[in-house]
Amino acid sequence: MQVDNLELAQVEAVQSGSGGLAVEVSGLVKHFGERQVLHGLDLSIPAGEFVAIVGRSGCGKSTLLRQLAGLDTLSGGAIGFDGKARDTLGDQVRIMYQEARLLPWRTVIQNVALGLPGSRAQVRARAEEALAQVGLADRAEEWPSRLSGGQRQRVALARALIHRPRLLLLDEPLGALDALTRIEMQRLIEQIWRQHAFTALLVTHDVAEAVALADRILLIEEGRITFDEPVGLPRPREHGEACFAALESRVLKRLMTVEALNPRNQLRGRVTEIIIDKVLSEVVVMTPAGVVSAAVPTSALSEFPLELGTDVLAVFKSNDVVLATAD
Amino acid sequence: MTSPIAALRNGAKGLLPWVVPIAILVVWELSAIFGWLSTRILPEPLAVLKAGWTLALSGELWTHIRVSAGRALAGFAIGGGLGLVLGLLTGSFRKVEVALDTTLQMIRNIPPLALIPLVILWFGIDEVAKLFLISFGVFFAVYINTFHGIRSVDPALIEMGRSYGLSGWPLYREVILPGALASILVGVRYALGFMWVILIVAETISAQAGIGYMTMNAREFLQTDVVLLGILLYALLGKLADVAARLLERRWLRWNGAYNAA
Numbered sequence A: 001m002q003v004d005n006l007e008l009a010q011v012e013a014v015q016s017g018s019g020g021l022a023v024e025v026s027g028l029v030k031h032f033g034e035r036q037v038l039h040g041l042d043l044s045i046p047a048g049e050f051v052a053i054v055g056r057s058g059c060g061k062s063t064l065l066r067q068l069a070g071l072d073t074l075s076g077g078a079i080g081f082d083g084k085a086r087d088t089l090g091d092q093v094r095i096m097y098q099e100a101r102l103l104p105w106r107t108v109i110q111n112v113a114l115g116l117p118g119s120r121a122q123v124r125a126r127a128e129e130a131l132a133q134v135g136l137a138d139r140a141e142e143w144p145s146r147l148s149g150g151q152r153q154r155v156a157l158a159r160a161l162i163h164r165p166r167l168l169l170l171d172e173p174l175g176a177l178d179a180l181t182r183i184e185m186q187r188l189i190e191q192i193w194r195q196h197a198f199t200a201l202l203v204t205h206d207v208a209e210a211v212a213l214a215d216r217i218l219l220i221e222e223g224r225i226t227f228d229e230p231v232g233l234p235r236p237r238e239h240g241e242a243c244f245a246a247l248e249s250r251v252l253k254r255l256m257t258v259e260a261l262n263p264r265n266q267l268r269g270r271v272t273e274i275i276i277d278k279v280l281s282e283v284v285v286m287t288p289a290g291v292v293s294a295a296v297p298t299s300a301l302s303e304f305p306l307e308l309g310t311d312v313l314a315v316f317k318s319n320d321v322v323l324a325t326a327d
Numbered sequence B: 001m002t003s004p005i006a007a008l009r010n011g012a013k014g015l016l017p018w019v020v021p022i023a024i025l026v027v028w029e030l031s032a033i034f035g036w037l038s039t040r041i042l043p044e045p046l047a048v049l050k051a052g053w054t055l056a057l058s059g060e061l062w063t064h065i066r067v068s069a070g071r072a073l074a075g076f077a078i079g080g081g082l083g084l085v086l087g088l089l090t091g092s093f094r095k096v097e098v099a100l101d102t103t104l105q106m107i108r109n110i111p112p113l114a115l116i117p118l119v120i121l122w123f124g125i126d127e128v129a130k131l132f133l134i135s136f137g138v139f140f141a142v143y144i145n146t147f148h149g150i151r152s153v154d155p156a157l158i159e160m161g162r163s164y165g166l167s168g169w170p171l172y173r174e175v176i177l178p179g180a181l182a183s184i185l186v187g188v189r190y191a192l193g194f195m196w197v198i199l200i201v202a203e204t205i206s207a208q209a210g211i212g213y214m215t216m217n218a219r220e221f222l223q224t225d226v227v228l229l230g231i232l233l234y235a236l237l238g239k240l241a242d243v244a245a246r247l248l249e250r251r252w253l254r255w256n257g258a259y260n261a262a
Helices: A002-015 A061-069 A086-092 A108-112 A120-133 A149-161 A179-196 A207-213 A242-261 A298-303 B004-033 B045-058 B060-092 B094-108 B112-123 B127-151 B155-163 B168-205 B211-220 B224-252
Strands: A023-032 A035-045 A050-054 A076-081 A093-096 A167-171 A199-203 A216-221 A224-230 A266-275 A280-287 A290-297 A311-315
Touching: A023 A061, A035 A061, A035 A076, A035 A224, A050 A061, A050 A207, A061 A093, A061 A167, A061 A199, A076 A086, A086 A093, A093 A149, A108 A120, A108 A149, A120 A149, A149 A179, A179 A207, A199 A207, A207 A242, A216 A242, A224 A242, A266 A290, A280 A298, A280 A311, A290 A298, B004 B045, B045 B060, B045 B224, B060 B094, B060 B127, B060 B168, B060 B211, B060 B224, B094 B127, B112 B127, B112 B168, B127 B168, B155 B168, B168 B211, B168 B224, B211 B224
Parallel strands: A050 A199, A050 A216, A093 A167, A167 A199
Antiparallel strands: A023 A035, A023 A076, A216 A224, A266 A280, A266 A311, A280 A290
């Protein structure tokens, strides 16, 4: 029943000329100065597919998204949409950022209508329609500063939808929301995606989010795709279901292994001291480079107990490392 | 909805800023009455009020205020307008910045009052000299804040605007100009304050009318009450300009919680 509806919507969308874009990326290379972020990345997404990309911060997933959005220039390789060059269909791509990026000096409805051509009445009607789709029709005349984080992201979603994009890029748009709002937004995004049948590419840190939304999960590591797994679960998916949890833990495990294989930003060492406290405990690790003290939530310690003398890896996020001059 | 007590409390809150000025006035008046303060040094407040009343009745006061305010606003319009246009240009276009900014920054460090001898040589002691001094003083406050405002618009918003199909004038109108407005208005407010300072000095050079002329004249005749009246008028006009600037901020920046009274 669900599948039938979905197919119907897609047929409708294709007939009205607003179906998804097929994305073809080949040999994509991106440097920022000396640093190479993408190393010849290949990716093919059929029209209308929902793809989630997971990976550690700094792995190049956001960079890929920005290239697809046309926000940065390519250093090498090619991006094709529906078999044509990116630039010819660039205006059918819209991006949602981690922050809503609403204009604070425009009302909610003016933000939604941003950059939409047409007569005043036409634009207003479409903006109202888009706002109604995200459930914020009654907040049209408010300033964005009056909205909650989740509501702002809804407005940003309406702003993207109003252009009837054929490819929607989602750069961790739910990263800053609380757990409940997140799940609500995931449902909304899924529902709107099924309705409009655009191609969607979601970058996320949250494996559960990827499993909940995507047809296919990709893992990018060191600027390449190292894991590509279809998600065969029926929609709508429930977080509690056994097959959901099984897939989630498989992807997580894979993510962890890849992290462990990554030689950057990690130190191998041995646990020399564990100081248990109520909330946050401290684990002291002796490494060849010196002593590393890690703050670990006590709940995590009771779930995965550590013993003195265990060999461990101390892994740092590259964007959490702070450099100060030696004096 | 508000109880009488709450209304009273609100009224008291509104009066609170005026307690100290009124107390000073009362002490001042009393010291004059008891002869602790010579009228040669400081006339009593009542005398100042009387002088103002007489001058207002004769119509002389209004002429002076009109001339002074006209001068100040004309200078502000010229200097502020130029500052705004050049600030927008240097803020928006790197090439214009490279071409102009260094020069402007050098000129900025000249105190406008240091130019007085030169200005008198160039323009004489007429209206043009006064307008030039005021425009010059006002220009930089508006210029620098406009430039800074344009440059500090959130690049994330500009990127968003571009990716939503905005460019050229629409991008300017929707994103860049409103983003810079808060900073531009800070410049305007500062310029309005500075405008009166320059005006006072300019009017003491030589003038045939204006508040400055009125006070200089009164000094000749040892009319301390009129001198004081002139000073108070400057203070009042300065406050008025500031209130006007704040109303503009309220109106144009009402999206920003910090400027929103309600």
